[in-house]
Amino acid sequence: MPDGSINDRGIASLIEPGRVHRRVYTDPAVFELEMQRLFGRAWLFVGHATQVPKPGDFITTDLGRQPVLMTRHHDGSVRVVLNRCTHRGVKLVAERQGNRQRLICLYHGWTFDPDGTLLRVPVDEGCAPGFKLCDFNLAAAPRVGIYRGFVFASLSPSGVAFDDWIAPMKQNIDDIVDRAPGGQIALDAGVHRYIVRANWKMQAENAVDSYHVPFSHASTVNQKGVQFSRREGDEEGAKVVEGQRTAPQWKQRRSYSVGFGHCWTSNTELKENERSSAVYDEYKQTLAAAVGAERAEWILTPRMHNSLLYPNVSFMGLNMHIRVIRPIAVDMTEVNIYPVRLVGAPDAMNIRNTRLLNVTHAAASFVQSDDLEAFARAQAGLQSLQTDWVDISRGLGREEPIDPPGALRQMATDELVVRGQFRAWLDYMAAA
Numbered sequence: 001m002p003d004g005s006i007n008d009r010g011i012a013s014l015i016e017p018g019r020v021h022r023r024v025y026t027d028p029a030v031f032e033l034e035m036q037r038l039f040g041r042a043w044l045f046v047g048h049a050t051q052v053p054k055p056g057d058f059i060t061t062d063l064g065r066q067p068v069l070m071t072r073h074h075d076g077s078v079r080v081v082l083n084r085c086t087h088r089g090v091k092l093v094a095e096r097q098g099n100r101q102r103l104i105c106l107y108h109g110w111t112f113d114p115d116g117t118l119l120r121v122p123v124d125e126g127c128a129p130g131f132k133l134c135d136f137n138l139a140a141a142p143r144v145g146i147y148r149g150f151v152f153a154s155l156s157p158s159g160v161a162f163d164d165w166i167a168p169m170k171q172n173i174d175d176i177v178d179r180a181p182g183g184q185i186a187l188d189a190g191v192h193r194y195i196v197r198a199n200w201k202m203q204a205e206n207a208v209d210s211y212h213v214p215f216s217h218a219s220t221v222n223q224k225g226v227q228f229s230r231r232e233g234d235e236e237g238a239k240v241v242e243g244q245r246t247a248p249q250w251k252q253r254r255s256y257s258v259g260f261g262h263c264w265t266s267n268t269e270l271k272e273n274e275r276s277s278a279v280y281d282e283y284k285q286t287l288a289a290a291v292g293a294e295r296a297e298w299i300l301t302p303r304m305h306n307s308l309l310y311p312n313v314s315f316m317g318l319n320m321h322i323r324v325i326r327p328i329a330v331d332m333t334e335v336n337i338y339p340v341r342l343v344g345a346p347d348a349m350n351i352r353n354t355r356l357l358n359v360t361h362a363a364a365s366f367v368q369s370d371d372l373e374a375f376a377r378a379q380a381g382l383q384s385l386q387t388d389w390v391d392i393s394r395g396l397g398r399e400e401p402i403d404p405p406g407a408l409r410q411m412a413t414d415e416l417v418v419r420g421q422f423r424a425w426l427d428y429m430a431a432a
């Protein structure tokens with residue numbers, strides 16, 4: 001089948017156990033179908049409730065390519081509605097964020113409440129007989145689910161229930177949120193936003209790829225093969241390279257694939273009991289005062305590195321942030337990286353965390369810039385017609401079953417998590 005057309009049989013033929021066809025990254029027809037069948041159905045991260053703290057607050061984003069508004073209604077509830085005027089289709093709100101008690105369309109002034117209720121139509125004597133305001137409310141996302149302030153929506157009225165979908169990844173969200181002495185986080189400390197000329201799946205795969213680190217990020221390790229410290233209070237970071245090879249410590253990391261495309265990698269062993277600084281010690285005491293010393297110790301022991309809630313959001317525990325993936329075209333993706341503010345932690349600790357994130361994940365940083373270059377070069381290399389297949393076979397057949405049933409584990413330098421993402425991809429894509 002040529003590029004530019006695709007049917008259900010064609011979709012299934014793109015995925016094999018240890019390899020995928022280049023068209024999943026390069027073919028606009030596959031991308032169009034992803035927007036309908038994957039992003040049009042899956043639970044997607046929309047935003048965090050702390051981005052809309054007061055009634056009338058809103059953020060705008062896109063789910064797939066459908067423009068949406070996340071608002072705080074007058075009654076205090078969080079709503080997700082389509083950002084499309086029900087008159088003649090104009091995008092109702094252009095700004096990324098703001099506050100409005102009424103949403104007024106710039107074209108003819110139709111006026112909506114933050115929950116999407118149509119309140120007023122100017123020159124209403126012109127309305128057609130039988131015209132009713134309530135027939136023209138903004139469309140709401142058919143399903144919305146919230147866990148610890150993280151707001152997700154599905155644009156499909158049916159599909160896997162939110163509770164089932166989020167269940168295997170709750171511990172990953174807790175892993176970060178529990179670090180806040182107040183038991184909640186806020187995404188109100190800015191954002192690193194950039195556009196990369198690559199398919200969105202490159203970023204989703206890379207978020208949980210432990211194979212590339214010693215090579216892509218070679219410039220971030222010293223002569224002893226140790227990466228710079230990425231946490232407040234650490235003298236040094238993780239051992240990544242030994243001689244010319246991947247360090248044994250690095251190979252101890254594990255990947256987990258738990259269904260729905262969700263996955264994570266365990267953290268590297270870090271010298272936890274040597275972690276100390278004035279700022280970190282004060283934070284640790286604040287956390288211990290809130291939850292007890294033993295629990296604080298447990299919360300602060302690194303277990304998870306990167307987690308991916310497939311398909312559009314990842315969490316990082318080391319340089320704490322939430323990363324949102326927004327596909328724009330088959331070869332263009334917007335990446336948004338939000339620092340995590342730990343509510344109740346000393347300001348100095350939150351500032352240090354944000355500064356460390358600037359060093360690793362800003363567009364001109366030590367770490368993420370390496371990855372962005374890899375994504376763009378992969379997109380360029382995949383234009384080659386010499387071979388059609390992309391290899392994802394590392395560790396194939398060596399997966400270790402774990403609880404719950406269906407979940408798998410293996411060395412993080414293997415490609416279990418990429419295969420897990422493509423299993424979910426095919427589930428969404430193959431169902432008409």
Ligand code: FES
Binds near residue numbers: 088
């Ligand atoms: S298009 Fe919005 S009021 Fe006419």
Ligand SMILES: [Fe+2]
Binds near residue numbers: 206370371
């Ligand atoms: Fe990387």
